[in-house]
Amino acid sequence: MRFRSDVAAALVLTCLAGCAVNPVTGSNDFVMMSEQDELSMGSQAYQQVLKQYPIYKDEKLRAYVQQVGEKVASNSHRSNLQYQFTVVDSADINAFALPGGYIFINRGLLAYLNSEAELAAVLGHEVGHVTARHSVRQQSQAQAWNILGQMVAIGTGVGAAGDLTNVVGGAVVRGYGRDMELEADGLGAQYLARSGYDPQAMIQVVEVLKAQDDFARDQAAKKGQPVKDSGYHGLFDTHPDNDTRLQQVVGPAHALQGAQQVVNKQVFLEHLEGLPIGDSADQGVRRDQQFYHADLDFTVTIPQGWELLNRPDALVMHTADKQAFIAMTMGEFDERLTPEEMLRKQVGDQRLAMEESFKQAGYPAVTAVIPGQPAKRVALIVKDKQVFMFVAAVKSRGSLESEDNQFLSVIHSFRALTKAELKLAQPAVIHVVTVKPGETLESLARTADLPEDKTARIRLLNGLYPAGEVKPGDMLKLVR
Known part of the structure; x- marks a missing residue:
């Protein structure tokens, strides 16, 4: 050539x-x-x-x-x-x-x-x-x-x-x-x-x-x-x-x-x-199907079987196959506007259908559907001069109706934390201990603040996975 x-x-x-x-x-x-x-x-x-x-x-x-x-x-x-x-x-x-x-x-x-x-x-x-x-x-x-x-x-x-x-x-x-x-x-x-x-x-x-x-x-x-x-x-x-x-x-x-x-x-x-394992307090903490954020004073419920992606700019929940998702972002509320006007401003030129205003846990809120392919469920909740904006959709030309009940369940689960939940909003953190005579990795792992397979996770945390053991005098990272 x-x-x-x-x-x-x-x-x-x-x-x-x-x-x-x-x-x-x-x-x-x-x-x-x-x-x-x-x-x-x-x-x-x-x-x-x-x-x-x-x-x-x-x-x-x-x-x-x-x-x-x-x-x-x-x-x-x-x-x-x-x-x-x-x-x-x-x-x-x-x-x-x-x-x-x-x-x-x-x-x-x-x-x-x-x-x-x-x-x-x-x-x-x-x-x-x-x-x-x-x-x-x-x-x-x-x-x-x-x-x-x-x-x-x-x-x-x-x-x-x-x-x-x-x-x-x-x-x-x-x-x-x-x-x-x-x-x-x-x-x-x-x-x-x-x-x-x-x-x-x-x-x-x-x-x-x-x-x-x-x-x-x-x-x-x-x-x-x-x-x-x-x-x-x-x-x-x-x-x-x-x-x-x-x-x-x-x-x-x-x-x-x-x-x-x-x-x-x-x-x-x-x-x-004191280093957090998993989510930190600043980011919010997931425990089972609940997400807690102490600084922003709110909690939402994650649908059963869904996964959570906690990003700095958005909280995203999605199905295991990643075909349906709902994302929540936050911004300041413009007090010159009503929640309905704020929602229309957020979606720009897109047409809204099925618009509904309501109170969510005592806070002004509005939701609607943006028609299209795919159609999107949107919602806006005003809390303490902050706007919590939800956008949800089903990918691959799927029907919004197939997951809309789940989307609405997330939106309607939004509320402020109770006093009892403030502790749940604190993350699990690393606590370093020295192994004492008679203690084993398994016995120490049982006290860990971890969701499941505690012994395996403590081994992983300490470079001992899959079958390492400890002896008296060893320093061990636990999660408390």
Whole structure:
């Protein structure tokens, strides 16, 4: 296949303009932004993330994570960057990095780590993504594929060529991929060793995350449900258990380590004291089929068999097959408007049918249906100058009527908390104990504030899943 000469020349110029020395390997990488551009992009993305994900409020824990992160980053290939390590108030098992040194770790992942060395391994892995400029390289490849597609389309006169190239480019750069994840592991292990930690902690973190996958698989099998994705970087696509390549990339870091290897299990666990498991008080707490929010003073009932997705911007309930859902959001009420006028303002130009005004637990409320495909049930409840807005629908051209009774049951379950329910709105939290003679993991687990399979969940929380045991003197994370 022959390219027109002007297209070929443009490609050559693009490649020449996009070559930069990789700070890790010293080889030339194809990138299309300077380090200053990278820092600017990271700073903007950081502000966007903060708008979507709340920061965990425990300043002592946040300062500790920043301290450990800085220690690891100071021994990296890009120690000149100003790294920012942020703890996110989310129960999800995840951590991620933005360009320029902005690194996030969810409190949900912190809960399942068992030493400072493991924390350093997670942060070191994310620092590895930053130092190797993985996100920048992905961004540049995506831009290059788009440029190539445009030039091929111009050079050939075939507009579909651009679409085809975008598809190929998307397949090439989707996700970090196995090689970049392993490179980040290898780099993280180097940074661990240089910081005085055992690089084997990188393997231990993978085992912690693999246990999450095993636990989810076992729970799903018990309930006859499909297994959900693991979440953390698609980890188990890139890190099979006892993977040979993972051992190979971590192995060389052992030559860099000194005689002293920091673990700091006790210090780490002490910082986890009081850390919420699952939902936090700021986000609201689910207990069985009820959702409680102390700060906002409300509760709603979740339909039997439905799942709950508690997002920073919305509370979403949906059927197990995710075909029917109802989402609740919140905003300020405009006192110049009636609830009915406020609802019409919220839905914009969409037509409302079956509009009905009522009192919900003493609060002004209105509900209606937006006709269409799919039709939507909407509702608005005014409480203490706040608006609670509900939007519900059935996907895949399903009938609204098939789930409308469930939607209405959620809306009509909204009410203020009773005094007795204020305690239920408080989350279960980690409480660290020292195992005494005569105590067993099973006997201690029986006291845990957990919904089911308490012993298995306590094992998972402490890196002992599926069959680990404890002995007197061991420190153990319980949930109270």
